[in-house]
Amino acid sequence: MNKFENYKNRILLSVTGMSPAVVTETLYALVTEKNFIPTEIKVITTQQGKNKLLESLLGIVGGRKEKEGALSKFIKDYGEQYNFDHLHFDEDSIIVIEDQSGQKLGDIRSEDENTLASDQIVSLVGNLCQNEETALHVSIAGGRKTMGFFLGYALSLYGREQDSLSHVLVDEIFENVPDFYYPTPMSYKINDRNGREIDAKNAKVMLAEIPWVRLGLGVPNDLKENKITYSESVAKAQALLKDPSLTFINGKDGLDNRLVKFGDKEIKLAPRGYTLLLSLVISKIQGFKYATDFRSEKKVIEIYLKIYSYIKNDDAMEARLIPKPKDKNSEPPPNDLIKVLSESREDIRRKLINTFSMSKNAKSPYLPSSSMGVWDLFIDLENIDISQIKHRLSEIGISL
Known part of the structure; x- marks a missing residue:
């Protein structure tokens, strides 16, 4: 044919x-x-x-x-x-x-x-x-x-x-x-x-x-x-394709500012987008698999909620990720981890579209990827700078 x-x-x-x-x-x-x-x-x-x-x-x-x-x-x-x-x-x-x-x-x-x-x-x-x-x-x-x-x-x-x-x-x-x-x-x-x-x-x-x-x-x-x-x-x-780098900025309100430099472009991310991006960086530094399988999801949820809860007072997110059983005799319903991570990536994508004039379907190393339930960020650690917010992470119980 x-x-x-x-x-x-x-x-x-x-x-x-x-x-x-x-x-x-x-x-x-x-x-x-x-x-x-x-x-x-x-x-x-x-x-x-x-x-x-x-x-x-x-x-x-x-x-x-x-x-x-x-x-x-x-x-x-x-x-x-x-x-x-x-x-x-x-x-x-x-x-x-x-x-x-x-x-x-x-x-x-x-x-x-x-x-x-x-x-x-x-x-x-x-x-x-x-x-x-x-x-x-x-x-x-x-x-x-x-x-x-x-x-x-x-x-x-x-x-x-x-x-x-x-x-x-x-x-x-x-x-x-x-x-x-x-x-x-x-x-x-x-x-x-x-x-x-x-x-x-x-x-x-x-x-x-x-x-x-x-x-x-x-x-x-x-x-x-x-x-x-x-x-x-x-x-x-050129801005999208040159060696990607991330710099997490410590604004006057700490993580609440949600400021990240993508190359030389400074972007204020939405709470979910910032949380996913920073969570993936932490997983790369700490060396744990950022995945939605039953072995990994507990750690993923823990890191995600520590960051998200710090920058946004939203009990609904914890309810989505750690759902409670309807009564003491029933099993808890499945969590929304996969959906939450996908929504978080879309928050990042929307910001990248506006900043770099890229399309919705464009590929970029700045955009977190997922394959078979495993999430990753294809940026070398040597090109990621979190020095400005390291002390903020210690405040919420994340050691690097």
């Missing part, structure tokens, strides 16, 4: 400049090599590039259909072998980079225009990656090198397992030949750059898949609302 058939939307996303053939070349390689048949093609370009795309791929000149475009010819040539019934590409599928006033850019030459391109490319990729029913194939074969870089970078930030990245390689003799768009299934004579006759049937086009690092940051809310720029997304990704 074709693995891509599981995805309702299969999008080929490309950047182009004045060589629209990279779109049909990539489409040919995707279809014939990977059996990836797009339901839609989207192209990011400039106004000059759009005009060239309309003329070459769709046969539209000056707003009028004047000839058969290369895309239509491709579908005719390979339509019996592959099903292109759902392939969509029209003028609205071409995204033109705009300036700050909404005017279409004719070209990208200045530093400011580069910045505009980066912001719009990153935003587009992020928004396309919101839909889990979409498989995205990104081609960086065309356009200016910076546009391809931004496109690949954006995919690293927001891409999922089903997404892929490529460049397309074409026989040198067919490169930049005006009438060449893809290898034809039958003989089709054209002239090369020196005027010599060559046959498009003999062309070799190969998809060069590019390995890329899937950072798994998800799609941040700031991006969805177009509140984040390219440079800001870089800074926030």
Whole structure:
């Protein structure tokens, strides 16, 4: 079974400049090599590039259909072998980079225009990656090198397992030949750059898949609302991905302040989130397993309640973790430890989302993880500083 058939939307996303053939070349390689048949093609370009795309791929000149475009010819040539019934590409599928006033850019030459391109490319990729029913194939074969870089970078930030990245390689003799768009299934004579006759049937086009690092940051809310720029997304990704460190801060109210520095970002955590984070650090220092099995849960509950009860006067939490029997002859009901720890992690996640502009599904070493009932924090002890609150912990009976 074709693995891509599981995805309702299969999008080929490309950047182009004045060589629209990279779109049909990539489409040919995707279809014939990977059996990836797009339901839609989207192209990011400039106004000059759009005009060239309309003329070459769709046969539209000056707003009028004047000839058969290369895309239509491709579908005719390979339509019996592959099903292109759902392939969509029209003028609205071409995204033109705009300036700050909404005017279409004719070209990208200045530093400011580069910045505009980066912001719009990153935003587009992020928004396309919101839909889990979409498989995205990104081609960086065309356009200016910076546009391809931004496109690949954006995919690293927001891409999922089903997404892929490529460049397309074409026989040198067919490169930049005006009438060449893809290898034809039958003989089709054209002239090369020196005027010599060559046959498009003999062309070799190969998809060069590019390995890329899937950072798994998800799609941040700031991006969805177009509140984040390219440079800001870089800074926030670096803050999340550099060597993680934690510093527990002793405020004027001690643990009640619930202040922790995540790297260089100071966050005031919710009571449950702070309790879980500090409990996990204590378990790493003391060397006990932070787990919900019957051997470990007593110690976990003890540490959790010592911290939580100190910073919040809430008898309900103790009732959840050490439930009392209804009468002296009955067994106590099961505790809510698993649920309490999950709720505590969500409290931390919400704070990280707001601070680092990460998505709900993003992965981060700052977020406690659980597997088979065992909880952990994947930050080295040498990068965790609790010196400021050590005396506070002694006050509540926790020795380190």
